[in-house]
Amino acid sequence: MKRFLSEPLQRLQYELADRDLGYFVETFGCQMNVRDSEIIAGMLESAGMHAVSMKEDADLILFNTCCVRDHAEKRLLGNIGALRQLKERKPGLVLAVCGCMMQQQAVAERLFKRFPFVNLVFGTHMLDRLPELLLAAYAGERVCAVSAEEIHVTEGLPSHRPGGASAFVNIMYGCNNFCTYCIVPFVRGPERSRMPEAVEAEVASLAGEGYTEITLLGQNVNSYGQDMEAGIGFPALLARLSRIDGLRRIRFMTSHPKDLSDELIQAIATLPKVCHHVHLPVQSGSNRILKRMNRGYTREKYLEIVRKLHEAVPDIELTTDIIVGFPGETEEDFLDTMALVEEAGYAAAYTFKYSPRQGTAAAKMAQQVSEADKRDRLKRLNDLQAKKTRENNEKYIGFNGRVLIEGCDDKEQPVAFGKFSNFKMVYFPGNRDLVGSYRTVTVTEIRKNSLFGRLEGAETE
Ligand code: SAH
Ligand code: SF4
Ligand code: F3S
Numbered sequence: 001m002k003r004f005l006s007e008p009l010q011r012l013q014y015e016l017a018d019r020d021l022g023y024f025v026e027t028f029g030c031q032m033n034v035r036d037s038e039i040i041a042g043m044l045e046s047a048g049m050h051a052v053s054m055k056e057d058a059d060l061i062l063f064n065t066c067c068v069r070d071h072a073e074k075r076l077l078g079n080i081g082a083l084r085q086l087k088e089r090k091p092g093l094v095l096a097v098c099g100c101m102m103q104q105q106a107v108a109e110r111l112f113k114r115f116p117f118v119n120l121v122f123g124t125h126m127l128d129r130l131p132e133l134l135l136a137a138y139a140g141e142r143v144c145a146v147s148a149e150e151i152h153v154t155e156g157l158p159s160h161r162p163g164g165a166s167a168f169v170n171i172m173y174g175c176n177n178f179c180t181y182c183i184v185p186f187v188r189g190p191e192r193s194r195m196p197e198a199v200e201a202e203v204a205s206l207a208g209e210g211y212t213e214i215t216l217l218g219q220n221v222n223s224y225g226q227d228m229e230a231g232i233g234f235p236a237l238l239a240r241l242s243r244i245d246g247l248r249r250i251r252f253m254t255s256h257p258k259d260l261s262d263e264l265i266q267a268i269a270t271l272p273k274v275c276h277h278v279h280l281p282v283q284s285g286s287n288r289i290l291k292r293m294n295r296g297y298t299r300e301k302y303l304e305i306v307r308k309l310h311e312a313v314p315d316i317e318l319t320t321d322i323i324v325g326f327p328g329e330t331e332e333d334f335l336d337t338m339a340l341v342e343e344a345g346y347a348a349a350y351t352f353k354y355s356p357r358q359g360t361a362a363a364k365m366a367q368q369v370s371e372a373d374k375r376d377r378l379k380r381l382n383d384l385q386a387k388k389t390r391e392n393n394e395k396y397i398g399f400n401g402r403v404l405i406e407g408c409d410d411k412e413q414p415v416a417f418g419k420f421s422n423f424k425m426v427y428f429p430g431n432r433d434l435v436g437s438y439r440t441v442t443v444t445e446i447r448k449n450s451l452f453g454r455l456e457g458a459e460t461e
Pocket of ligand 3: 029030031032033066100101184187188
């Protein structure tokens with residue numbers, strides 16, 4: 001699709017004409033950042049640059065950062081420090097740092113001072129201003145641009161996706177929930193839904209380009225449309241997107257349990273393109289802790305949703321996020337989480353040690369849990385989930401369903417892999433030609449915690 005280029009992007013294109021510059025974008029954090037990086041790549045490609053696969057070959061290196069946990073921050077600082085020598089060897093190299101961590105004014109300014117060889121620092125709300133910022137950088141300026149004022153939804157930016165059959169599509173930005181541990185509402189701003197027409201047009205255009213699976217992105221997709229007058233809700237959006245020709249699968253994430261409605265459960269059960277997987281972060285199994293986290297549901301309400309989902313959609317799989325060691329979490333609270341994991345039966349759980357984030361309510365709470373306790377609880381929780389995953393896998397022997405083939409490892413005996421509608425991955429003998437097609441696979445055995453099976457018959461419609 002030919003897109004209209006903004007005036008600064010046209011000027012950048014003109015400025016860089018004949019320079020054949022290579023860019024390298026490194027992305028940290030969640031799918032939101034992955035999607036933002038695709039838009040960054042789209043702008044850079046439109047300006048005439050090309051992607052390179054090694055930092056050493058790049059003329060522009062950009063880090064798109066995350067700050068959801070401490071560990072991400074440390075890695076980034078190390079990564080930037082490591083570029084000092086490269087910059088000395090190649091003075092024309094432009095270094096840029098953007099994303100969630102840079103949306104924190106104080107952190108951005110500190111980094112800008114600490115690394116004088118970094119040319120550009122900008123926050124999440126400045127993404128569409130990248131062409132202007134690059135013009136300034138190529139004119140020899142250093143810029144630190146962080147603002148929480150210009151929060152808006154920009155449509156029609158160029159985008160460069162990696163290809164394949166699957167694509168991410170934003171349906172909303174930001175978050176209003178202010179879970180007490182979480183930095184995201186501070187760095188991503190308030191909830192803004194995209195117009196349904198804009199989402200629909202993007203998905204239809206992707207389907208036209210040959211993408212057959214889309215993943216709708218939002219911090220809390222279940223509250224889609226609530227910020228718009230006369231907006232449509234998430235289940236209605238799913239119904240609308242389901243009518244797009246050529247599209248075969250619709251995934252979405254993340255679902256907040258407090259807003260998961262019966263209509264959504266019905267939409268998953270009845271719309272054939274909507275996949276049978278819900279990522280439903282529980283965070284804790286203790287009502288006391290859930291309250292302190294400001295999650296807006298109880299363990300009983302959560303387990304009720306889990307029960308309803310299984311009842312309406314028998315082959316559904318759920319995945320979750322869990323935090324251990326939230327301030328004030330006792331051994332008893334933690335055992336409530338263990339019991340919930342035992343009961344809910346997740347296909348997978350993404351588990352984290354609580355990491356205090358400056359500016360959030362939980363960081364100021366008394367009774368911070370010791371590192372040793374966090375480590376111990378994380379280990380016990382991971383051991384339990386590993387056992388549950390193994391048990392869950394056992395029920396797949398003999399299971400048969402349609403898989404979108406995502407890739408193939410070319411070993412002596414090539415092994416292809418893909419996912420069922422419910423997000424379970426399966427491996428089977430196959431070849432590269434199959435990638436991107438939908439085939440029926442029967443699970444025959446479990447190998448090293450993975451499902452292994454065989455292809456059945458021809459391509460399925
Ligand atoms: N919007 C999503 C989650 C986004 S952040 C939701 O509400 O479910 C992804 C995950 O990171 C969260 O689900 C949570 O488990 C974890 N997380 C967020 N802040 C954290 C913190 N301060 N310490 C540890 N884990 C955290
Ligand atoms: Fe963070 Fe909670 Fe918003 Fe998720 S819903 S992004 S955990 S504040
Ligand atoms: Fe990280 Fe920002 Fe996502 S803080 S988890 S990249 S929204």
